[in-house]
Amino acid sequence: MRMLDRKLLRDLRHIWVQCFAISLVLGCGIxxxxxxxxxxxxxxxxxxxxxxxxxxxDVFASLTRAPRSLLPEIAxxxxxxxxxxxxxxxxxxxxxxxxxxxxxxVISLPPGGEPVLNVPLVRQGRMPRPxxxxxxAVSEAFAEANGLRPGDRFQAVLNGQMRPLAIAxxxxxxxxxxxxxxxAMEPDxxxxxxxxxxxxxxxxxxxxxxxxxxxxxxxxxGADERAVIAEVDRILAPYGGTGxxxxxxxxxxxxxxxxLKQLGTMAAVLPPIFLVVSSVLVNMVLGRLxxxxxxxxxxxxxxxxxxxxxxxxxxxxxxxxxIAGVLLGWAxxxxxxxxxxxxxxxxxxxxxxxxRPGTAPIAISGVLGMTAAVxxxxxxxxxxxxxxxxxxxxxxxxxxxxRGLLDRLGGLLGLxxxxxxxxxxxxxxxxxxxxxxxxxxxxxAVLVASFFTFDAVDLIxxxxxxxxxxxxxxxxxxxxxxxxxxxxxxxxxxxxxxxxLYAAPVRLVNGTRSRLxxxxxxxxxxxxxxxxxxxGGTVRIGETGLALTEGLAEALAVRPGETLxxxxxxxxxxxWEMPVSAVxxxxxxxxxxxxxxxxxxxxxxxxxxxxxxxxxxxxxxGALQARVQETPAIARFTLWSDIRRQFEDTLDESLVxxxxxxxxxxxxxTIGVVYNAARIQLAERAYELASLRVLGFRRREVSYVLVAxxxxxxxxxxxxxxxxxxxxxxxxxxxxSTEVVxxxxxxxxxTYAVAALIVILTALASxxxxxxxxxxxxxxxxxxxxx
Numbered sequence: 001m002r003m004l005d006r007k008l009l010r011d012l013r014h015i016w017v018q019c020f021a022i023s024l025v026l027g028c029g030i031x032x033x034x035x036x037x038x039x040x041x042x043x044x045x046x047x048x049x050x051x052x053x054x055x056x057x058d059v060f061a062s063l064t065r066a067p068r069s070l071l072p073e074i075a076x077x078x079x080x081x082x083x084x085x086x087x088x089x090x091x092x093x094x095x096x097x098x099x100x101x102x103x104x105x106v107i108s109l110p111p112g113g114e115p116v117l118n119v120p121l122v123r124q125g126r127m128p129r130p131x132x133x134x135x136x137a138v139s140e141a142f143a144e145a146n147g148l149r150p151g152d153r154f155q156a157v158l159n160g161q162m163r164p165l166a167i168a169x170x171x172x173x174x175x176x177x178x179x180x181x182x183x184a185m186e187p188d189x190x191x192x193x194x195x196x197x198x199x200x201x202x203x204x205x206x207x208x209x210x211x212x213x214x215x216x217x218x219x220x221x222g223a224d225e226r227a228v229i230a231e232v233d234r235i236l237a238p239y240g241g242t243g244x245x246x247x248x249x250x251x252x253x254x255x256x257x258x259x260l261k262q263l264g265t266m267a268a269v270l271p272p273i274f275l276v277v278s279s280v281l282v283n284m285v286l287g288r289l290x291x292x293x294x295x296x297x298x299x300x301x302x303x304x305x306x307x308x309x310x311x312x313x314x315x316x317x318x319x320x321x322x323i324a325g326v327l328l329g330w331a332x333x334x335x336x337x338x339x340x341x342x343x344x345x346x347x348x349x350x351x352x353x354x355x356r357p358g359t360a361p362i363a364i365s366g367v368l369g370m371t372a373a374v375x376x377x378x379x380x381x382x383x384x385x386x387x388x389x390x391x392x393x394x395x396x397x398x399x400x401x402x403r404g405l406l407d408r409l410g411g412l413l414g415l416x417x418x419x420x421x422x423x424x425x426x427x428x429x430x431x432x433x434x435x436x437x438x439x440x441x442x443x444x445a446v447l448v449a450s451f452f453t454f455d456a457v458d459l460i461x462x463x464x465x466x467x468x469x470x471x472x473x474x475x476x477x478x479x480x481x482x483x484x485x486x487x488x489x490x491x492x493x494x495x496x497x498x499x500x501l502y503a504a505p506v507r508l509v510n511g512t513r514s515r516l517x518x519x520x521x522x523x524x525x526x527x528x529x530x531x532x533x534x535x536g537g538t539v540r541i542g543e544t545g546l547a548l549t550e551g552l553a554e555a556l557a558v559r560p561g562e563t564l565x566x567x568x569x570x571x572x573x574x575x576w577e578m579p580v581s582a583v584x585x586x587x588x589x590x591x592x593x594x595x596x597x598x599x600x601x602x603x604x605x606x607x608x609x610x611x612x613x614x615x616x617x618x619x620x621x622g623a624l625q626a627r628v629q630e631t632p633a634i635a636r637f638t639l640w641s642d643i644r645r646q647f648e649d650t651l652d653e654s655l656v657x658x659x660x661x662x663x664x665x666x667x668x669x670t671i672g673v674v675y676n677a678a679r680i681q682l683a684e685r686a687y688e689l690a691s692l693r694v695l696g697f698r699r700r701e702v703s704y705v706l707v708a709x710x711x712x713x714x715x716x717x718x719x720x721x722x723x724x725x726x727x728x729x730x731x732x733x734x735x736x737s738t739e740v741v742x743x744x745x746x747x748x749x750x751t752y753a754v755a756a757l758i759v760i761l762t763a764l765a766s767x768x769x770x771x772x773x774x775x776x777x778x779x780x781x782x783x784x785x786x787x
Contacts, residue, residue, distance in 0.1 A: 004300070004305070004309065004310075004312075004313040005313075005316075007296075007313070008313060008316055008317060008320075011289060011317065012317065012320065015285065015289070015679075017675075017679075018285050018675070018676050018679055019285070019317075019320070019321050019324070020324070021281070021671060021672040021675050021676060022278055022281045022282055022285065022321050022325070022672060022676065023321055023324040023325040023328060024325070024328070024668050024671075024672060025274055025277055025278040025281060025325075025668055025669055025672040025673075026274065026275065026278035026321070026322065026325030026326070026328075026329065026369055026372060026373060027324075027325040027326070027327075027328035027329035027332065028274045028329070028665045028668055028669075029270075029271040029272075029273070029274025029275045029278065029329065029368075029369070029372075030271070030274075030325060030326055030328070030329020030330060030333060030365045030366075030368075030369050031328075031329040031332045031333035031336065032266065032267070032270045032271050032274065032333070032665070033267055033271040033329075033333065033361060033364075033365045033368070034329060034330060034333025034334060034337055034357060034361055034362065034365055035333045035336045035337045035340065036263045036264070036266040036267035036270075037263075037264075037267045037357065037358075037361035037365075038333065038334070038337035038341075038355075038357025038358070038361055039263055039337045039340045039341050039344070039357075040260055040263040040264055040267070041356060041357055041358045041361065042337070042341045042353075042354055042355045042356050042357060043256070043259070043260060043263075043341065043344055044260060045354040045356050046341075046345065046350050046352070046353065046354040047177075047256060047350070049352070049354060050174050050177075050350055050351060050352075051174050053351075054118065054119040054120075054121060054173070054174045055082075055116070055117050055118065055119050055174075055218065056117070056118060056174040056175065056247075057084075057117045057118055057175070057216035057217060057218055058217065058218045058219045058225065058246060058247060059216070059217050059218075059219065059225065059228060059229060059232065059244055059245070059246055060214075060215070060216055060244065060245055060246075060250055061214070061215040061216075061232055061233075061236060061241060061242070061243070061244035061245070062088070062213065062214055062215075062241070062242045063212075063213055063214070063215065063236050063239045063240045063241040063242065064213060064239060064240025064241075064571075065208060065211050065212075065213055065239060065240065066085070066211060066212055066213070066236065066239035067210060067211055068085055068210055068211060068212060070085075070235065070239070071083055071085050071212075073235060074215065074217065074232060074235060075217075077228055077231045077232065077235075078223070078227070078228075078231075079219050079220050079222075079223025079224055079225075079227065079228045080217050080218075080219065080220065080223070080228060081217070081218045081219055081220045081223075082116055082117060082217060082218045083116075083215065083216070083217040084110070084115060084116040084117045084118075084215070084216050084217070085212030085214070085215055086107055086108045086115075086199075086212055086213075086214040086215070086216070087106075087107075087108035087199060087202040087203050087206055087208050087211075087212060087213060087214065088105065088106065088107050088108070088213060088214035089105075089106050089158075089159065089202070089205075089206050089213070090103060090104070090105055090106070090476070090478070090635040090636060091103065091104050091105075091106050091156045091157060091158050091159075091195070091635075092156065092157040092628075092629060092634065092635065092636070092637075093154060093155075093156050093157075093193075094154060094155040094156065094157070094162075094629055095146055095148075095154050096154070097146070097147070098146070098190075099622055099625060100191070100621075100625045100637070100639065101625060101628055101629045101637055102142075102146070102190070102191045102192065102193070103181065103191065103192055103476075103635065103636040103637070104142070104156070104192065104193045104194060104195045105181070105192075105193075105194050105195070106136075106158070106195045106196075106197050106202055106205075107194065107195070107196050107197070107202075107214075108196075108197060108198070108199040108202035108203065109127070109128060109137075109196050109197065109198055109199055110199055111130055111198075111199060111200070112130070113127055113128075113129070113130055114127070117216045117217070117218060118173055118174060118175040118216060119173075119174075120137060120171035120172065120173045120196055121171060121172050121173070121351050122137075122169050122170070122171050123140050123169075123170050123171060123172060124143075124149065124150055124169060124170040125137075125149075125150030125151075125167070125168055125169030125170060126150075126168055126169045127168065127169055127171070127196070128168045128169070128196065128197065128198050129168070129198075130198055130200075132166075132168070132198070133198055133200060133201040133204075134163070134164060134165055134166050134201070135165070135166050135167075135168040135197075135198070136165050136166070136167060136168065136195045136196060136197050137167070137168055137169045137170070137171045137195070137196040138167050138169075138170055138171070138193060138194070138195060138196075139170075139171065139172065139173070139176060139179060139193045139194035139195075140170050140171065140172050140349055141179060141187070141189040141193065141349065142179075142189055142190075142192070142193020142194065143167070143170045143193070144189070145189035145190040146190060146193075148167055148170070149167065149170070150167050150168060150169055150170065151166070151167065152166075152167045153165065153166045153167070154167075156195075157629070157632060158205035158206075159205050159206050159207075159478070159632075160478075160632030160633075161205065161632075163205070165195075165197075171196065172349045172351065173194065175250075175252060176194050176252055177252045177253075177256060177348045177349065177350070178251065178252040178255040178256065178348065179192065179193070179194060179252070180192075180251055180252075180255075181636065181638075186643060186646050186647045186650055187646065187650075188638075188642060188643065188646050190642075191638070191639075191642060192636075215232070215236070215244075217232075225246050229244045229245065229246065232244040237573070240570065240571065241569065242505040242569040242570060243505055243507055243516045243567075243569045245516050249516060254738070254740055255740070256348065257738070258738040258740065258741060259344070261735065261736070261738060262735065262736045264735070265731075265732060265735025265736055266732075266735075268735070269449075269728060269731050269732060269735065270446070270449075270662075270665075271365075271368070273442050273445070273446060273669075274665070274669065275368060275369070275372040276372070276442070277438075277439050277442050277669055277672070277673065278325065278372055278373065278376065278672070279372040279373065279375055279376035280376060280435050280438060280439060280673075281376070281439070281672055281673065281676050282318055282321060282372075282373055282376030282377050283376045283377065283379055283380060283435070284432070284435055284676055284677065284680060285676055285680070286314060286317060286318060286376070286377045286380035286381070287379065287380040287383070288680045289314075289317075289380070290314065290380045290381075290383055290384045297310060297384055298388075301388075307385040310384050310385055311381050311382075311384065311385050314377060314380060314381045314384055315374065315377065315381055317377070318373045318374050318376065318377035318381075319370070319373065319374065321373050322369055322370040322372070322373030322374065323370070325369055325373065326365070326366050326369040326370060329365065329369065330362060330365070330366075333365075334357065336661075337355070337357055338355045341353060341355045342355075418701055418702075418704055418705050418708075419708070421705050422705060422708055422709045422712065425681075425709060426709065426712070426713070432677070432680070433713055435673075435677070436673055436674065436677045436710070436713045436714075436717070437713055437716060437717045437720065438717075439669060439670075439672070439673030439674075439677075439717075440669075440670060440673055440674065440713065440714050440717035440718075440721065440759060440763065441717040441718075441720040441721035441724055442669055442721065442724070443666045443667070443669035443670040443673070443721065443759050443762075444666075444717065444718055444720075444721020444722060444724075444725060444755050444756065444759050445721045445722075445724040445725035445727075445728050446662060446665060446666035446669065446725070446728075447662075447663060447666040447721075447725070447754070447755035447758055447759065448721065448722060448725025448726065448728070448729065448747060448751060448752065448755045449662075449725055449728040449729050449732055450658075450659050450662035450663055450666065451659065451663075451751040451754055451755060452725075452729040452732070452745075452746075452747050452751055453655055453658075453659065453732075454655065454659070454751070455746045455747055455748045455750075455751055456733065456743050456744050456745075456746055457651050457655065458748075459587075459744050459746050460587040460588070460744065461644070461647070461648065463532060463536065463585070463587065464587065464588065464647075465640065465643075465644050467530070467532060467536065468529065468530050468531070468532055468586070469528075469529055469530075469613075469640060470527070470528050470529070470530070470615070471499070471528040471529055471613035471614055471615060471640060472614060472615055472616045472618070472639070472640060472641070473613075473614045473616055473624075473637065473638060473639050473640065474611060474612070474613050474614070474637075474638045474640070475489065475611065475612045475614065475628070475634055475636070475637055475638075476610070476611050476634070476635050476636035476637075476638070477609070477610045477611065477612070477633055477634060477635060478632070478633055478634065478635040479610065479633075480502065480608040480609065480610045481608060481609060481610070481633065482606065482607075482608060482609075483500055483596075483606070483607040483608060483609050485500060485609055485612065486498050486499070486500040486609065486612060489612045489614060492614075492624055492627055492628075493620045493623035493624045493627055494616045494617040494618075494619070494620025494621060494623060494624045495614050495615070495616055495617075495624065496614075496615040496616060496617060497527075497528065497614070497615045498612050498613065498614050498615075499522075499523060499526050499527070499528045499529065499612065499613045500523075500609030500611065500612045500613075501520050501521060501522040501523075501526075501529070501596070501609060501610075501611050501612075501613070502520070502521040502522075502596065502599070502600075502607070502608050502609050502610055502611075503518045503519070503520050503521075503610060503611055504518065504519055504521070504568060504569075504570050505517075505518055505568075505569040505570055506518070506519045506566050506567060506568055506569060506592065507566075507567040507569060508546075508548075508552070508556060508564050508565070508566060508567075508592060509564060509565040509566075509567065510556045510557060510558050510562075510564050510565070511557075513555065513556050513557055514556075515552060515555055515556060515590070516569075517552060517590050517591055517592055518591055518592075519546070519566070519591070519592040519593070519594055519599075520591060520592070520593050520594070521594050521595070521596040521599035521600065522541065522593060522594075522595075522596050523596055524540050524541045524542070524595050524596075525540075526613075528613040528614075528615055529613050531547060531582075531584045531586075531593060532584060532585050532586070533582070533583075533584060533585060534550075534583070534585050536585070539582050539584050541581070541582075541593055541594065541595045542581050542582075542595065543595055543597075543598050544578075544579065544581065544595075544598060545578060545579040545580060545581025545582075545594075546564065546566070546578055546579070546580055546581060546592045546593065546594055547580075547581055547582040547583070547584050547592065547593040547594070548580055548582075548583055548584070548591075548592050548593075549583075549584055549585075549586040549589070549590050549591055549592075549742075550583055550584070550585055550586065550742060551586075551590055551737070551738075551740070551742050552590040552591065552592065553580065553583045555590075558580050559580065559583070560580050560581060560582055560583055561579060561580065562579070562580055563577050563578060563579050563580070564577070564578055564579075564580060565577055565578075566578045568603065572603055572604065572605065574603065576602060585742075585744075586742070587741065587742050587743070587744060588740070588741060588742075589740060590740060625637065663758065666755075666758070666759070667758060667759075667762045670714075670759050670762040670763050670766065671762060671766050674710055674714065674762075674763040674766040674767055675766040675767075675769065675770060677710060677713075678706060678710050678766065678767050678770035678771075679770055681706060681709065681710070682706060682770055703771045706767065706770065706771055707764075707767045707768065707771055710763060710766075710767045711760070711763060711764060711767065714759065714760055714763040715760070717759075718756045718759065718760070721755070721756075721759070722752050722755075722756075725747070725755065726745075726747055729745055729747055730745050733745045
């Protein structure tokens with residue numbers, strides 16, 4: 001083994017703890033990149049395989065009623081590969097063990113049994129037989145939440161008629177990976193599910209024999225989706241078509257796309273922090289090592305070693321740190337990524353797991369990790385090669401000390417000499433202090449960005465359930481009825497007040513931008529369901545214009561005062577130019593809102609409602625639910641307490657896990673930075689600290705010099721980290737937000753305080769660990785050192 005290589009091994013053994021700490025920080029950056037990118041690619045591969053194997057449709061459309069003889073005409077549209085017409089409707093479900101009614105979306109199965117598109121995958125039992133009209137298949141999530149198995153029976157209200165049904169099988173479907181009922185914001189597996197029923201039974205229940213009210217189709221390779229959708233809309237318009245849309249508007253697929261976007265944001269925002277900090281740490285440690293090796297470097301050069309050999313020797317140390325960090329990041333990132341992909345697979349109920357992080361993220365992360373390590377050591381390597389042999393073998397010129405403003409100020413304030421030593425160190429070596437400041441500030445920023453998600457969720461919950469939606473329950477009607485239904489709703493058991501609204505499908509158009517949404521025609525004096533502005537105040541809908549959610553207004557590129565074209569896609573159909581009167585804040589969902597009286601004047605009809613919000617007396621809830629089950633006109637009954645519980649449970653499960661991971665990562669940055677800074681400070685000031693012991697200072701007083709300097713830098717870094725952390729929160733909120741979900745940027749004092757406390761305690765623990773080495777220092781050896 002060459003002499004320089006033996007020296008390298010001795011150096012690594014001597015500072016292995018510092019090198020390991022740097023490798024941990026570097027490995028964290030690699031791990032986050034592999035975790036997020038690998039999970040993202042794996043989810044995409046899993047979803048793609050599921051979509052292809054089960055023939056997930058490309059275009060979807062709903063309508064009132066059309067004859068099946070229309071399907072061949074749709075199939076002849078240029079670019080259409082396959083079509084399928086279905087009967088789809090909502091039914092009330094009466095389960096013996098549930099006091100409250102559940103609801104389900106019923107989807108017809110073709111006479112052959114297996115759909116052409118959106119093929120369900122059987123998990124238990126079998127699909128309904130064509131000649132068994134009372135058999136259904138049930139979505140797996142609904143079955144598990146209610147303890148249902150093949151062979152179980154229940155009652156269902158189909159278009160006002162009570163029918164006994166038997167479960168033939170439990171299935172999953174690519175169309176309902178994420179199952180959200182109409183008007184809901186989160187999956188409610190206990191109270192909403194999907195039923196697949198034979199076409200003859202479904203059509204008979206809805207009086208749609210020989211007809212369909214739902215259309216799905218796939219596109220040929222290279223087909224123009226927009227042209228196909230436009231032609232489908234033209235054909236279906238006379239039959240009550242409510243507007244065709246592609247996968248980019250299909251609710252289940254939209255949610256999965258949002259999850260993939262969030263993983264991509266995480267891969268873009270967090271890894272650079274760890275890579276930069278690790279690069280700075282390499283510079284700190286290697287720079288100190290080169291300073292200690294000054295005499296040896298001169299000796300090696302005098303013996304004939306070239307600058308290239310010296311540079312290669314110190315570069316090998318950076319490469320060793322980089323390799324350790326990269327391998328560690330790959331291993332942990334692969335393991336966590338596989339686990340996270342399994343969680344997503346169970347949550348989305350994918351039929352199988354494809355964990356394929358791909359070679360690209362691995363290669364890119366490896367290159368980035370090694371680059372960070374090598375660039376971090378570049379300055380120290382250049383310093384080693386620039387030293388001439390004679391200069392290197394001579395002791396470094398001692399720093400020039402003189403009394404300055406700081407000393408006079410310290411004298412006036414009566415500061416102790418140990419405190420003055422700390423302040424002089426910070427002033428005379430600002431670069432080293434800045435490195436510690438930067439690293440600790442980065443740790444605070446990571447923690448603020450991690451905990452901010454709780455603040456955002458708390459605000460969403462507060463606005464959603466305590467300020468915007470004050471109703472206890474919502475009734476969704478089977479179809480629009482006269483607005484006098486509000487009076488009937490007030491007569492139901494336990495109902496204290498009722499507010500009706502009318503939701504209609506519309507297409508909003510602004511130039512080349514358009515969106516299919518639901519416009520809610522509501523009373524301007526509504527008290528149960530309110531609209532909020534950007535500051536959280538209540539918005540009252542005026543006599544004219546539309547109020548749009550922030551996400552929808554941004555997607556359409558409109559502001560208050562500008563006009564939109566509104567295409568009403570339900571009877572009586574029509575188009576109007578309408579101004580935007582207000583932009584409202586709504587974290588979940590997209591929508592447009594309009595004054596109910598103005599809306600019905602515009603379309604020339606008497607006011608109607610198809611949804612009713614209720615304030616209820618919880619003591620009469622059982623009687624109310626029983627009455628709802630007996631009312632054919634009611635398609636769905638939703639308790640907002642159930643929505644809130646489901647929402648909080650879903651978020652708590654995911655947020656706690658991710659927050660713990662990123663809190664640990666933030667702590668690792670603090671440990672890596674503070675521990676290395678304290679070790680370097682101890683090595684550089686061993687002579688001074690030993691001299692203090694000889695002069696009679698107690699161990700506690702000497703340790704104060706080491707500990708207090710690091711803690712002072714930590715305290716100064718905290719507000720810097722707060723500012724940087726707020727910037728990260730803004731980036732994450734923007735990256736995590738979609739057209740459907742808007743993440744508010746809100747950071748509470750609690751988040752700032754918790755982030756600061758964690759960093760301060762971690763820094764103190766790291767410094768105290770180094771401080772214990774001070775207790776074991778050999779005073780005689782320290783006083784004999786040359787510098």
